[in-house]
Amino acid sequence: MDSSLTPPENLWYPYVQMKNRPEYPEIVRAEGCILFTRDGRELIDGISSWWSVIHGYNHPALNKVLVDQANRFSHVMLGGLTHQPAQLLAAKLAEICPGDLNHVFFSDSGSVAVEVAVKMAIQFHRNQGNSEKRRIISLSGAYHGDTFKTMELGDDSDFTGAFSHVLPDTVRVNVPKGGYNAEEADLKSPIAELQDTVVRHHPQTAALIVEPILQCAGGFRIYSPAYLDAAREICDRHNVLLIYDEVATGFGRTGRLFAANHANAVPDIMVIGKALTAGYLGHAATIASNKVYRAFLSNESSKALMHGPTYMGNPLACAVAFEGIRLFQEENYLEKINHIHQLIVQEFEKICSEKIVEKRAIGGMGVIEVKSSATLSNFRSFAIERGVWIRPFASYLYVMPAYVISDEQLLKILRVMREFFD
């Protein structure tokens, strides 16, 4: 074997060619929205560690519940045992989720929680004697995770290209264009396409899965809530379940607690993760409606949901999540997010370049899409030199900060984005 190909590193990093990855800043401490590096830099974090750290780093209240829970017990299995942190969090999620999404199944990551949602949807139909309904329809531009089923549902070859020869064909419909306030005319064709697709495939289709209102990793596209209401009606007419993947959008990112809150429609199954545990521990939840849950109640054990990640309902994760939701509700986060939105929109106005295709913003997310990904290739080092941490990918330069970010910090991030294009 050619020794020059022998990787010098034990730690294998995500989404990168290890042979020539750039040097990464080493973080030794983090506080609020600031990352402190070993070589003495202070970086304002503009992307809240893949959108999870909504309350900022090293939060005293979250630290306290974590330590208190660790002093009681850090983990016990949920198979055959139970505990209050999981019970309390499940009850809290049932309270804050829309409609009758009352039944909470925990898992350890967003991808796994989407897998669970798909399993629930397929078994929902099977438990009622219909094993034919096993397809999942998804949207163009979707991203639902990196496990096999979630790659299959996603639509971004940057993530799935290496497996294109393994992944089965899926039924996919076009995500609506025109943004949040799309005209009826813009929605006509995607709704008609969804209607036609569901009519054609419903005997084999268990569910439609969408990232409601905002697609993130697949391209930061924003679409109208009216599409969700139309999708709900179409699904209902054809006995197809509706799944919302709110792993990225949940907990305020679109300006409401959940993206679902922008529409009247309520999904049958909703998936949350990321901000659920505020960047403390990997955890996620798949939340089912009464109708879905009831289809699993039976005297036959074969109708039970056969899934059980080792760390599901981890007490540390549940305690932190419960406290995070309390902070969100008691400290008026929706107002903070609205303010972040105003600043993003105001400063984006000042950013102009012929390299830009579009600037988009919703809630606590702003993205600048450029014509060529090469444009952004040195943004990361440009920003680090100026004390900002942002990791653009493909042709998207985006900001998704912690909601506790100060005006000064956010304005600095947005100024660095502007200077890059000046």
Ligand SMILES: Cc1ncc(COP(=O)(O)O)c(C=O)c1O
């Ligand atoms: C919409 C959506 N679904 C699922 C996932 C996967 O979550 P995880 O990285 O926790 O597996 C992500 C992650 O970015 C996501 O944005």
